[in-house]
Amino acid sequence: MTSHFSRRGFLATASASAAALALPRFALAADGFVNVYTGSDSNISDFWTNVILPGFKSVNPDAKVRVVDAGDGAGLRAMADRAMAALGSDADPQVDLFEAFTPDQTEGSIDAGLWVNFAETGIDALDKVNPAARQTDFDLPYRGSQVLLAYDASRVAAEDAPKTWDEMTAWIHANPGQFIYNRPDKGGSGGNFVRRAIHEANGRDPQKFTLENFSADYAAETLPGAWELLNGLAPSLYEGGSYSSGNTQSIQLLAQGVVTMTPVWSDQVLQAIAMGVLPEDTGLVQLQDLALCGGFSRITVPTNAANRDVALQLAAYVLSEEVQSKIITELGGFPGVSWDHVDGALREKYADVIPATIPTFPGGDWDAAINDGWYRNVAPGLTRG
Amino acid sequence: MTDLSSSGTGRAGGTAHSNGRGLTGLLLVSAPVALLGWLIIYPIFNAIARTLFAPTQTGTAFSLDTYGRFFSDGYALANLWLTLWVTAVCAALLLAICLPLALYLRFAKSRVAGVVQGLALFPMFVPSVILAYALIRTIGPNGGVDLVLNALGLPKINSPYLTPWGPIIGLVWDNIPLTTLMLVAGLGAVSDNAVEAARDAGARPIALLRHIILPQIGNAMLVVLSFTVLSIFSAFTLPYVLGPASPEMMGPFMQRTFSQVMDPRMAVTQAVITFAICAVFGAFYVRSIAKNREARR
Numbered sequence: 001m002t003s004h005f006s007r008r009g010f011l012a013t014a015s016a017s018a019a020a021l022a023l024p025r026f027a028l029a030a031d032g033f034v035n036v037y038t039g040s041d042s043n044i045s046d047f048w049t050n051v052i053l054p055g056f057k058s059v060n061p062d063a064k065v066r067v068v069d070a071g072d073g074a075g076l077r078a079m080a081d082r083a084m085a086a087l088g089s090d091a092d093p094q095v096d097l098f099e100a101f102t103p104d105q106t107e108g109s110i111d112a113g114l115w116v117n118f119a120e121t122g123i124d125a126l127d128k129v130n131p132a133a134r135q136t137d138f139d140l141p142y143r144g145s146q147v148l149l150a151y152d153a154s155r156v157a158a159e160d161a162p163k164t165w166d167e168m169t170a171w172i173h174a175n176p177g178q179f180i181y182n183r184p185d186k187g188g189s190g191g192n193f194v195r196r197a198i199h200e201a202n203g204r205d206p207q208k209f210t211l212e213n214f215s216a217d218y219a220a221e222t223l224p225g226a227w228e229l230l231n232g233l234a235p236s237l238y239e240g241g242s243y244s245s246g247n248t249q250s251i252q253l254l255a256q257g258v259v260t261m262t263p264v265w266s267d268q269v270l271q272a273i274a275m276g277v278l279p280e281d282t283g284l285v286q287l288q289d290l291a292l293c294g295g296f297s298r299i300t301v302p303t304n305a306a307n308r309d310v311a312l313q314l315a316a317y318v319l320s321e322e323v324q325s326k327i328i329t330e331l332g333g334f335p336g337v338s339w340d341h342v343d344g345a346l347r348e349k350y351a352d353v354i355p356a357t358i359p360t361f362p363g364g365d366w367d368a369a370i371n372d373g374w375y376r377n378v379a380p381g382l383t384r385g
Numbered sequence: 386m387t388d389l390s391s392s393g394t395g396r397a398g399g400t401a402h403s404n405g406r407g408l409t410g411l412l413l414v415s416a417p418v419a420l421l422g423w424l425i426i427y428p429i430f431n432a433i434a435r436t437l438f439a440p441t442q443t444g445t446a447f448s449l450d451t452y453g454r455f456f457s458d459g460y461a462l463a464n465l466w467l468t469l470w471v472t473a474v475c476a477a478l479l480l481a482i483c484l485p486l487a488l489y490l491r492f493a494k495s496r497v498a499g500v501v502q503g504l505a506l507f508p509m510f511v512p513s514v515i516l517a518y519a520l521i522r523t524i525g526p527n528g529g530v531d532l533v534l535n536a537l538g539l540p541k542i543n544s545p546y547l548t549p550w551g552p553i554i555g556l557v558w559d560n561i562p563l564t565t566l567m568l569v570a571g572l573g574a575v576s577d578n579a580v581e582a583a584r585d586a587g588a589r590p591i592a593l594l595r596h597i598i599l600p601q602i603g604n605a606m607l608v609v610l611s612f613t614v615l616s617i618f619s620a621f622t623l624p625y626v627l628g629p630a631s632p633e634m635m636g637p638f639m640q641r642t643f644s645q646v647m648d649p650r651m652a653v654t655q656a657v658i659t660f661a662i663c664a665v666f667g668a669f670y671v672r673s674i675a676k677n678r679e680a681r682r
Contacts, residue, residue: 074644183630185645242547243630249521258526372646376460379631 034065034307034314038099039076040297043271043331045069048099051326052318059317063310073105080106083302084114093304096311100297103138104211104364110138116301116312123316128337132357139298142318143327144334146286146294146358147192150254150269151261153283164289165200169229171261173236178260180238180253183379185371187247192293193263194230194374195361201225204290206359214365223370227377234381241381254278263292270332294358296336334358429660436654451654460632465658467632471553471624472617478557479564479613480606486561487568488598491575509562513555517626520555521546551627552634556617563616564609571605572598604673611670615663635659 038045048067056063070076076098083093084106103115115138118126125140133141149168151161162168172179182190202208202222209222234241238259244250250262251272264272272278286292299318301311317323324335325343328350335342439448455461490502508516523529525546534541545551575598583597599606621636628634633641635655643652 185641239547244547245626245628245630249626252521253526256525256527368646368648371641375631375633375641380460380463381631 032064032307034063034096034310035094036065036067036097036099036311036314037070037076037079037095037101038067039070039072039074040100042069044099044297047326047331051330052314052323055322056314056317060310060313063313065310065314067099076101077105080109080114080302083304084109084112087112087114087302087304092306093302094306095302096305096307097314098300098302101139101300102298102363103136103300110136114302114304115139116303116308118315121312123312125316125319128319128341130336130338133296133336133360135298139300140315140319140336141296141298142315142324142336143331144294144296144336144358145188145265145267146334147189147196147263147292148266148269148284148286149261149292150251150264150278151283151285152254152257153279153281155260156283158283158285161283161285162287163285164287165196166289168287169233172233175260176236177238177240179233179236179262180242180244180250180259181263182244182246182250184374185367186245187250188295189247189250189263189265189268190243191371192295192361194226194370194378196287196290196292197229198223198226198361198370199290199293199359201229206290206293206361209362209366211362211364211366214362214369216369219366219369219373223373224377227373230374230378231381234378243379251277254282266294266334267332274332291357291359293361294334295360296358432653433657436650436657439650451651452658454651455654455658461638461655463632464635464638467549468618468635468659469662471549471556471634472614474553475556475560475617476610476613478553479560480609482557483561483564483568483609487565487572488594490565490569491572492580505565506562508558508560511559513559513622514626516555516559517623520551520627524554546627547629549629551629552620552624555623555627556620559623560613560616564613567609567612568602568605571602571608574605575601604677607669607673611666611673614666615670618659618663 036048038048045067053065053067056065070079079093079095080098080101083095085091086093103110106114109115117137118140119137126134126137129141130144133144135141149162160171162171181193184191184194198209199206202225237243238253244253247265247268250259251264251268253259254262254264255272255277266284269278269282269284273280273282299315301308301315305311319337319341321341321343324337324341325346327333327335328342328346339347436451437447437449438445439450486501486505490498490505493501511519521528524542524544526544527541528544531541531544545554579597579601580593583593588597619636620634621640624634625637625640628637639652639655639659642648642655646652
């Protein structure tokens, strides 16, 4: 009976997956739709579908826009590869706008002219962008988020919350088992905590790390100091050196009162508080000697997009005051534009949490070096072998 | 072994070919066999080839460097050992839990048995992601179990969350239905008559189990063992969410090597090593099925 069942199940699955493979081909043929590809979580694609696209109707009532979920970064890279392959031919790459992508993820794409240069398009967009968030002329940072420390305010008084790396280290050692961060590859909150340790070990100078200056030798020179710092923390972490497997799990442990403090994404923690997962009085604090890193999601538009003009219109609309203000109120994120370009009332309300600068850490080859280095040097722990 | 060869010679005479139905049969199996070849056999050989032939400046050359790296890398070996250890512990626990359960379901005639069967099959319908988060809420730190213990004035449990025992508990729970079903099916071969005859002769339950039941379900146990080993060895979600950061089980380790370390050739090497180990247990399974068929002819 079981073997029949599983065979039938296999056939059903096989035909379903075959249909799923065939589906995008039918649906995404050149049909006048502007294809927006996202690799972000469902809260972001919901934000596009329910907030940005209805609002875009007022700018361009005739435009038909479709938000496609590429799954993750690897999915977006595959789409960018397709656009790259189509470059210089008549083929339609069937993608008009990437919701969160950086040009460096596709090798040689900038030199090949795959991406629209926003400095030359004449649309009023790049000038509004927060200078601290700008990376290249080929991407438009439109929403940001930063990692903070969240703590249980019933156990830590606001004035005792750590404000520097050293205070935080002292706090962790004074409260063993009460701090956890997640594995750096499983979510940005732990990932940027690890990157903050790298900054700490290298003179707190984010300028020392750029996309271009990665080399195995330079990594071998700069990273071991951070592993030492993190290994020093490990015995005082939760369970003497356990690491949660994602942003959500860290928040869950904080919510269950298992740990007292954990690094969190600003947008995620604000949503968790709004949804009642974390109590109203959850404390949030940022290190003042050098903030934990943040990141911006960047819009890119391929030059060979079939609907490039509409895509550029859409990009400009996303950077408008209307959408940027909603990124604060509805997403709990930071705007990609300078704060002069958001609603004045919001500007005042969030005056205290507006970061003057958001340190960032380059991706590219650094990601692999940092993540694998952490797994090999920090995760096994000194005592746990 | 002797069984196999003796019944093998007995079979040589009349095959399906001789009465002309061979072609239809071959046509019927050609589609699944082609699918198997395309989606499973071809990728396996492709993967093995990719690990053995490395691209160099002058073209591709035979190289065992990734295997050398894997087996000389203490970190990777620790991951492999953990996977083997978790698999062995899970298989042992599953047999220890499911054999009594299957015996009960096979021989009990009461209505309670129906309820027990329903409960035993329930994990089959719970996706492992849901299970992982549910386990965090129950046996995780300050979870449901701790709340109950606390209310009774007892100390908290030493939570298995983020230790190798987290995925073990999850994997055992997840695999109970299939294991139980296969054991019950195997126990179906044990006739009531044999059991009653032994009882009449004064056999105690332990002797009954040892001399009447176990010899008849040896095959089923082998199948169960190979199935659980295969599914646990390749487990991903539960070790990913519930397990420790290090050592990792092979599933999460492969995924991380592929997408984070961006070293596909190493990831494929890990996969080849993994399925080489699984193939040993697969061979057990195939052999026992073949033996079964031969016995039935």
